[in-house]
Amino acid sequence: MSEKRSGRFLQLLLGLYFLEAGLLLLLAPWSTFWVRRVVLPSPVSLEPLLAAPSFRGFVAGLGVLHLVLAARVLLGRAEGSA
8 A cells, every 4th residue: 555545544544533533422421321321330429520511511512623623634624734
């Protein structure tokens, strides 16, 4: 595989990672998955924080950031291409 082609492949993998992580971080905090897999198994002292809408919004914001990065990588607008 040529160096240019392998670079594009790695860029595609990175973009797909950002896309998948972004969708998970954006949607998971507002689902029952969050309650069953994050809030309930956590220590009792952390449950109010993890269940708070502001914390869920923070995690969803990280998801939006990942989606923006995915768009930049997949659409070829990474910092080095300008």
